[in-house]
Amino acid sequence: MKEYILAINPGSTSTKVSLFNNKEEVAARTIRHSTEEIGQFDGVMQQKTFRMELILSFLKEEGHDVEALRAVVGRGGLLKPIPGGTYLVEEEMLKDLEEEKYNTHASNLGAVLANEIAELAGVEAFIVDPVVVDELDDVARISGLKGIDRRSVVHALNQKAVARKVLREKGKAYEESKVIVAHMGGGSSIAAHNQGQMIDVVNGLDGEGPFTPERTGGLPLYDFAKMILEEKLDLDDIKKRLAGKGGMYSYLKEIDLRNVVERIDNGDEEAELILEAMTYQVAKAIAEMAAVLKGKVDLIILTGGIAYAKLVVELISERVDWIAPVTIHPGEMEMEALYEGVMRVLNNEEQAKHY
Numbered sequence: 001m002k003e004y005i006l007a008i009n010p011g012s013t014s015t016k017v018s019l020f021n022n023k024e025e026v027a028a029r030t031i032r033h034s035t036e037e038i039g040q041f042d043g044v045m046q047q048k049t050f051r052m053e054l055i056l057s058f059l060k061e062e063g064h065d066v067e068a069l070r071a072v073v074g075r076g077g078l079l080k081p082i083p084g085g086t087y088l089v090e091e092e093m094l095k096d097l098e099e100e101k102y103n104t105h106a107s108n109l110g111a112v113l114a115n116e117i118a119e120l121a122g123v124e125a126f127i128v129d130p131v132v133v134d135e136l137d138d139v140a141r142i143s144g145l146k147g148i149d150r151r152s153v154v155h156a157l158n159q160k161a162v163a164r165k166v167l168r169e170k171g172k173a174y175e176e177s178k179v180i181v182a183h184m185g186g187g188s189s190i191a192a193h194n195q196g197q198m199i200d201v202v203n204g205l206d207g208e209g210p211f212t213p214e215r216t217g218g219l220p221l222y223d224f225a226k227m228i229l230e231e232k233l234d235l236d237d238i239k240k241r242l243a244g245k246g247g248m249y250s251y252l253k254e255i256d257l258r259n260v261v262e263r264i265d266n267g268d269e270e271a272e273l274i275l276e277a278m279t280y281q282v283a284k285a286i287a288e289m290a291a292v293l294k295g296k297v298d299l300i301i302l303t304g305g306i307a308y309a310k311l312v313v314e315l316i317s318e319r320v321d322w323i324a325p326v327t328i329h330p331g332e333m334e335m336e337a338l339y340e341g342v343m344r345v346l347n348n349e350e351q352a353k354h355y
């Protein structure tokens, strides 16, 4: 009987898979990929077969066959700007992802892998709240240079799921609240949620806002332009410098924040300064979003893997808790949010959207 939902969340260093049945996560695995494993591929799309085989092995080892799947859902990637919701994976979407029309990102594989497995199972594939969910106010799109618009690239899936959960626990509705969510992981995004709409976001992928373990965030533009010319960097070099080899890694050769905290505990002053700078920049981005919400902020929520670090939470909170109370929700709820998104469609509470 077709009863299971398979959720697939491809990240830069891992593929997370979960199997759900009847509101229960019956099996889950985070398959880690070493730098060597990933390094043998030219790009993200070339990793499709490699990751697909790992997902099929997961299913087999958990004692399930693709025939048992009722639907497959993947984390949505860099697509054209679209409203939030659950989308059917369709040809045009796959084409944009496979051609990397809107840039490269591990999550681009979400729809592609979901589609491959759904085809084997003879069922439909979906994505939910992809990273390009666009609810920006028009004023937020203006960059300051005609010809370049700001765009919404944001951990929409986790930001919205966490905001809904935290607010529900406080007896408030997401659609009636004004919150700032800072997702801090390998990448970071900070968004102003105005009664259910992310009306502005600090988009770390495009080089805005705070640096992260591996990304630069915003840079002094003139000096970066000089660096490009002096070092004769091509577009691939620039992308790597901005995401992958930027941020904390460029100073400390470290992307695992736990190791940085350990270095600080052992008296490493450079590590202490860099960590303080990262939290300082996150705090500034939160305050920027407070201005977007005209100072009327019900809650600030810190989430993502980095929110597990007590020191980070303390350093950010002491700079922003004058704006609104700070709540933490470490880690992410992405797998659960993918499942819930699909079930809303399968239960006819919502219509699947077309790309």
Ligand SMILES: Nc1ncnc2c1ncn2[C@@H]1O[C@H](COP(=O)(O)OP(=O)(O)OP(=O)(O)O)[C@@H](O)[C@H]1O
Residues within 6 Å of the ligand: 011, 012, 013, 184, 185, 186, 187, 188, 213, 255, 256, 257, 258, 259, 304, 305, 306, 307, 308, 309, 331, 332
């Ligand atoms: N318990 C912890 N204490 C401190 N830092 C942690 C902890 N767990 C994870 N991190 C840090 O969080 C970062 C990764 O966060 P996360 O797992 O959210 O990222 P990701 O899923 O790879 O990327 P993204 O969140 O951008 O999708 C790493 O720097 C990691 O060291």
Ligand SMILES: CCCC(=O)O
Residues within 6 Å of the ligand: 131, 153, 154, 155, 156, 187, 188, 189, 204, 205
């Ligand atoms: C929000 C997804 C893009 C990123 O990794 O920052």
